[in-house]
Amino acid sequence: MYVKKTTPSLNCGLDLACEVLYGKWKFRILWFIHQGNIRSSELQRKMPDASSRVIHIQLKELEEHELVARTIYPVMPPKVEYTLTDFGRTLIPVLSIAGKWAEEHQEQLTEAILRDHIGSSSTSSI
């Protein structure tokens, strides 16, 4: 997350959550890992729009924040499995409720987002 050097004031607890969850693919990654231990190559297949690079980076951040854990199997070719930590699992209700909210309001959300993207797509004609 873009944080000014001089940002001392975190107001509500929400801010902390934001910092840790900020990242384009983190929700999805957490969601997939929550559905079962998973390898990064599987994540790449499940999210073809994300480059493997970014997936690795965001996984690493999640790991540094201790939301996910890495298990390395000393085999060839290398195998690394990602799991939710205990801490990571405490996040599941949050993910679920957010997901439920999004599903319940999918129509409205889709409209809003489409409006958004259309508005900024093609540039003026004349």
Add this chain to the structure above:
Amino acid sequence: MYVKKTTPSLNCGLDLACEVLYGKWKFRILWFIHQGNIRSSELQRKMPDASSRVIHIQLKELEEHELVARTIYPVMPPKVEYTLTDFGRTLIPVLSIAGKWAEEHQEQLTEAILRDHIGSSSTSSI
């Protein structure tokens, strides 16, 4: 949110929520508005680290996504009040649970984030 032109696949509903909520100050803004109708100048005072510019921009996005509404009072100096829409209010449980999660794990979160920031602050010594 940074979205590749060729990003068709939104997997779980979560993605939609992410898109609409992506923005450094949006959670805070929603939270403050939820605590009572509010003017943008108040938001600036409550979040001194955010420039008024960004606050306006993110408010506008939230408005475009129909999560908040603007009420303009035709007085001088101008007065504009921001409110949660009905749709915006449906988000309150999500905010609450996320906030509760963050508070319950504040210690762990703070550590993780500090670790993060310290790691990337000053550059090497020798």
Add this chain to the structure above:
DNA sequence: TGCAATATGGATAAATTTATCCCTGTGGTG
């Protein structure tokens, strides 16, 4: 030997986001 799959990292480019500075218009106040 050459290549495939795997996990990961560096360097660099492209895109976006946020910050900073400045400007408008209005009515009241010093």
Add this chain to the structure above:
DNA sequence: CACCACAGGGATAAATTTATCCATATTGCA
């Protein structure tokens, strides 16, 4: 008159994030 508070927007710079390309290491297989 100069200036303030207020809401908002334009232009531009700074910072960050994401994408893209390439490289490493290892084992097995053709």
